[in-house]
Amino acid sequence: MTTTKLDLTGLKCPLPALKTRKALKALKPGDLLEVRCTDPLSVIDIPNLLRETGDRVEAIERGESQIVFLIRKADDLIEKANG
Template identity: 55%
Template sequence: MPDEPRTVYDLRGLKCPLPVLKTRKRMQTLAPGTLLEIETTDPLAVIDIPHFCNEDGHRLEDAAPTEGGHRFLIRKKA
């Protein structure tokens, strides 16, 4: 998975609910199985992004803290 291509989406500086809304809109443009890596500084993203993935059927591959925020790796549902 580390060498697998991914789309990086920088959502730093946006507050709830914008990171989830923008992620949802971006996921609609991607092919099934695509990896989307998002970066966010919104502290609520640690709750909102996993919830979004669960609701929409995407797989949260990884979630990790970064300096000032979090990085999430999401695989679009097939």
């Protein structure tokens, strides 16, 4: 299991969700993706994306100027069932 960090600070909707989707495709089941955003809409867009993909948020940290998501890549079987 690995943790990949994705810095999306400064990007506006819909780029954080699109880049998160692309990064998740490259991960193996059980891997973690740490996504750092500054776009306030990412707190809506990224959880909506994860409902589609079947991946899950392990943690969300909200600071004054940024949001950090820790996302666990789902097993392929879950993705196929949702896909």
